[in-house]
Amino acid sequence: MKLGLVGNPIKHSLSPWIHKQFLQQVKQQGDYHLFETEENQFIATVAQLKQKELTGFNITVPFKQKIIAHLDGLDANAEQIGAVNTVVNENGRWIGYNTDGLGYLEALMDAYSFLFSDNQKRVLVIGAGGAARGIFYTLCQHKFQTVDIANRTMNKAMELKLLNKSKVTKTTCLSFEEAEKQLGQYDLIVQTTSVGMNEDKKVLALDQLTKDTVVSDIVYQPLITTFLAEAQKRGAYIHQGHMMLLYQAKLAFQNWTNREVNVFPLLEDFEQRIKKDG
Ligand code: ATR
Numbered sequence: 001m002k003l004g005l006v007g008n009p010i011k012h013s014l015s016p017w018i019h020k021q022f023l024q025q026v027k028q029q030g031d032y033h034l035f036e037t038e039e040n041q042f043i044a045t046v047a048q049l050k051q052k053e054l055t056g057f058n059i060t061v062p063f064k065q066k067i068i069a070h071l072d073g074l075d076a077n078a079e080q081i082g083a084v085n086t087v088v089n090e091n092g093r094w095i096g097y098n099t100d101g102l103g104y105l106e107a108l109m110d111a112y113s114f115l116f117s118d119n120q121k122r123v124l125v126i127g128a129g130g131a132a133r134g135i136f137y138t139l140c141q142h143k144f145q146t147v148d149i150a151n152r153t154m155n156k157a158m159e160l161k162l163l164n165k166s167k168v169t170k171t172t173c174l175s176f177e178e179a180e181k182q183l184g185q186y187d188l189i190v191q192t193t194s195v196g197m198n199e200d201k202k203v204l205a206l207d208q209l210t211k212d213t214v215v216s217d218i219v220y221q222p223l224i225t226t227f228l229a230e231a232q233k234r235g236a237y238i239h240q241g242h243m244m245l246l247y248q249a250k251l252a253f254q255n256w257t258n259r260e261v262n263v264f265p266l267l268e269d270f271e272q273r274i275k276k277d278g
């Protein structure tokens with residue numbers, strides 16, 4: 001089975017290692033290659049990939065939207081989100097999927113099932129960029145009472161809000177100041193911005209955070225971000241970003257192979273690898 005990843009930069013990607021473990025789990029032979037591509041070579045790279053008889057490939061920044069014009073079809077999720085992270089060769093037709101949002105959701109369900117026990121839960125998504133789209137769209141399909149958005153730039157939050165197609169779930173767009181004041185009312189807070197990835201900064205003050213809240217950060221380097229460390233100090237539950245990375249890979253692998261795989265046997269080694277890279 002031939003698999004791969006298109007993006008830039010991807011030299012340090014952990015995906016080849018993850019998919020090698022999944023291939024071993026299902027006892028299949030295969031390779032997962034990195035195709036790092038400059039923007040002006042993107043079309044040529046995709047054309048070459050299609051000649052290689054791959055089973056499928058992943059696609060990451062900055063090409064998750066750009067790939068769409070080069071595919072033969074999209075699944076409904078990818079179409080709504082407007083971004084693709086997984087391409088499957090379906091009898092010569094190249095079909096795009098988005099497993100980011102569903103991967104995030106499945107990871108959350110496995111860790112904190114109480115969030116899905118009724119439809120009264122309130123969620124805050126921080127950030128309105130590319131990484132927030134799949135997560136926000138998917139959360140809005142799961143009957144939470146509210147999925148609010150806090151973002152520095154209000155019109156980007158308003159644009160993201162359009163992805164809420166739910167008749168049940170309400171969305172309000174908030175400034176950071178507004179969100180900080182009402183932080184205590186949320187059951188789940190999801191941090192999707194790149195703030196805190198490299199610097200020792202956190203995007204929002206957590207003074208009003210209450211103990212029974214789940215605080216989630218999609219940044220996985222470091223494993224415990226400044227934001228999560230602060231939340232933990234205040235007694236909240238935390239949900240780390242590397243779980244989303246594993247689950248989106250699991251769903252991509254299942255799309256390619258129709259075989260179920262388990263992320264938990266990978267977890268300890270995976271965490272060591274992230275720590276070593278940090
Ligand atoms: P990604 O694809 O990683 O989500 P993006 O599309 O550039 O990247 O979005 C980055 C997100 O981080 C946005 O929500 C951005 O806020 P703006 O919409 O106001 O630009 C947010 N962000 C980035 N740097 C930030 C900072 N220093 N303070 C607050 N928010 C920041």
